[in-house]
Amino acid sequence: MKNIILTADRPTGNLHIGHFVGSLRERVRMQNETEYDDLFVMIADAQALTDNADNPQKIRDNVMEVMLDYLAVGLDPQKTTFCLQSEITALPEITLYYMNLVSLPRLLRNPTVKTEIGMRGFDKNTGVPVGFACYPISQAADITAFKANLIPVGEDQEPMLEQTREIVRAFNRIYKTDILVECKAMLGRNKESMRLPGTDGNAKMSKSIGNCIYLCDEPDVIKKKVNSIATAPRKLEEPGDVENSVLFTYLRAFCEDKHFEMFYPEYANLKELEAAYAKGGLGDGKVKKFLFDVLNDVLTPIRERRKEMSKHIPEILEILKKGTQKANQVADNTLHEIKRAMGIDYYSDNSFAEEQIKKYSNK
Numbered sequence: 376m377k378n379i380i381l382t383a384d385r386p387t388g389n390l391h392i393g394h395f396v397g398s399l400r401e402r403v404r405m406q407n408e409t410e411y412d413d414l415f416v417m418i419a420d421a422q423a424l425t426d427n428a429d430n431p432q433k434i435r436d437n438v439m440e441v442m443l444d445y446l447a448v449g450l451d452p453q454k455t456t457f458c459l460q461s462e463i464t465a466l467p468e469i470t471l472y473y474m475n476l477v478s479l480p481r482l483l484r485n486p487t488v489k490t491e492i493g494m495r496g497f498d499k500n501t502g503v504p505v506g507f508a509c510y511p512i513s514q515a516a517d518i519t520a521f522k523a524n525l526i527p528v529g530e531d532q533e534p535m536l537e538q539t540r541e542i543v544r545a546f547n548r549i550y551k552t553d554i555l556v557e558c559k560a561m562l563g564r565n566k567e568s569m570r571l572p573g574t575d576g577n578a579k580m581s582k583s584i585g586n587c588i589y590l591c592d593e594p595d596v597i598k599k600k601v602n603s604i605a606t607a608p609r610k611l612e613e614p615g616d617v618e619n620s621v622l623f624t625y626l627r628a629f630c631e632d633k634h635f636e637m638f639y640p641e642y643a644n645l646k647e648l649e650a651a652y653a654k655g656g657l658g659d660g661k662v663k664k665f666l667f668d669v670l671n672d673v674l675t676p677i678r679e680r681r682k683e684m685s686k687h688i689p690e691i692l693e694i695l696k697k698g699t700q701k702a703n704q705v706a707d708n709t710l711h712e713i714k715r716a717m718g719i720d721y722y723s724d725n726s727f728a729e730e731q732i733k734k735y736s737n738k
Contacts, residue, residue, distance in 0.1 A: 380405055380561075381523035383417035383460070383514075386437035387427060390444040391587035392670070393571035393580035396628045397529035401561055403449040405527060414455045415521050415702060416445060418695075421461040422513055425506040426495050442691055444590050447681035452694045458702035459695060460517065465706035469516040469713060474509065476545040477538070482508050486534045494583060515539040519555050520706040527561040530570045531579065536560050552716040554709075571628060572621055574604050591681055594671050601667045606659040615652040615659075622662050623649060630669045638668040 382402055384390060390399065406414055418441050423434045438459065445457065460466065482488060483503075488510060497503045506513075518526065518539050526536055536558055543555040572578055573586025580587050588600050604621050617623050632644050642648045648665075651657045684691065714720040721727045 377413075377522070378409070378411040378525055379521055379523045380409075380411055380414040380525045380527065381417065381518055381521050381558075382415075382527050383419040383422075383517060384441055385419045385423040386434055386441045387423050388437055388582040389440050389589045389591050391580055391582065391589045392625075392629075392674075393529070393573075393587065394444075395448065395590060396571055398527045399445075399448045399450075401527040402455075405525070405561065406449075406451060406454050409525075411525070413521070413705075415523065415698075416450060416455050416457050417460050417517060417702070418442070418458070419460045419517070421466070422510060425504055425510060428504070428506075438695075439688065439691070442695060443681050443684050446684045446691070447590065447677045449680075452698075456701055457695050457698040459699045462699045463520070463702050463706050465703070465710035466513070466516050466520055469520055469706075469710055470509070470513050472713060472717065473512045473515055473542050473546070476542050476549070477512055479508070481541075482511060482538075485511055485538055487511075487531055488534075490531070490579075494579075494581060511535050511538040512542070515542045518558050519543060520709045521702070522556050522709065524556050524558050525561055526558050530562060533560050533562075546713075546716075550716040554712045554716055572624060574600050574621070576605055576621055588670065590674060590677050592674065593678070594675075597670055597674065598667050601663050601670065604663065611658050612655050614655045615657065617649045617653050620652075622659065622666055623652070625666055626662075626669065629673055630666075634665075634669045634672065637672070639665045 382398055384394065402416065405411065418438055420434050420438060424431060427433055442457065488508065492503055514535050515538060528536065540557045543557050546555050547553055570578070571580050573580040573584060574588065575586040577584060577586050588597060606620065606622065607616055609615065626645055630645055635642050635644060639648070642651065652662065711720065711723065715723065
């Protein structure tokens with residue numbers, strides 16, 4: 376079986392460190408180390424409109440911002456196909472056919488959808504937009520259009536992938552085919568990477584909440600955001616709570632032993648630092664300073680590459696255009712297979728015409 380990788384991000388703003396540890400870092404690793412047949416990275420602008428329909432300019436303005444972030448973290452156009460969701464014409468039609476395979480209650484029970492509805496504040500007066508409720512179906516169309524079986528995502532997206540697998544099973548069963556393939560999640564390297572909390576302590580870092588450290592943030596901005604992270608009040612000599620500290624969650628996601636040699640030689644590794652903090656006598660200020668040094672070390676090369684890439688916008692636009700053209704060809708082929716399995720490919724050959732002529736000539 377082919378290994379086809381698909382990932383996507385909504386262009387509602389710059390990408391942040393939660394995206395980086397939850398998915399982007401894994402995409403780059405897979406691009407460089409994994410044997411695969413195709414790797415598609417999609418800018419999900421159509422899905423972004425499900426809760427931004429009144430502000431499409433926001434989506435338009437952020438398409439290039441996301442492309443710059445992709446290239447800055449190390450995604451390579453020679454190894455990766457970048458594409459724009461709204462320009463892949465087969466996807467809405469595939470979504471339409473899948474809508475008949477899923478009930479509305481099942482969609483609204485999806486834990487990720489329920490969480491996202493709460494985060495966006497859809498209330499009883501405005502209600503949940505139909506397009507937003509159908510988000511999992513649209514995502515299933517994206518994944519199956521490319522027959523992707525490996526999906527680098529954060530832990531919070533696993534319920535969405537399970538919904539995709541349910542649709543695949545239902546389609547293959549109902550139409551007695553095996554053209555659609557099931558996918559599996561490729562999760563971050565540790566539990567902190569799977570779902571990075573926000574700087575405000577919220578369970579998830581989110582652009583819509585504004586509790587993010589962005590990949591393009593300058594050092595002074597990173598320092599300000601790190602210093603704003605709330606910590607539990609305690610006296611210096613009192614033990615610190617390592618497990619529930621946002622500071623140590625970030626360190627577990629980002630720091631390496633080399634960072635101690637570079638910035639905090641009093642300790643050899645994170646295990647020693649955690650032990651000292653848990654014992655007491657180590658203040659949050661020193662931990663925040665170390666965390667800033669670690670994050671700035673990780674983000675500086677990304678930020679610098681991004682600045683350099685921003686000088687080559689025409690070339691980047693061409694990369695996105697050519698990738699979208701390739702994606703269209705692949706999705707069109709899958710759509711043809713789907714319609715053939717369903718028996719609604721009326722004009723792909725002469726079989727429908729022959730059937731009708733034979734049927735009515737005998738009457």
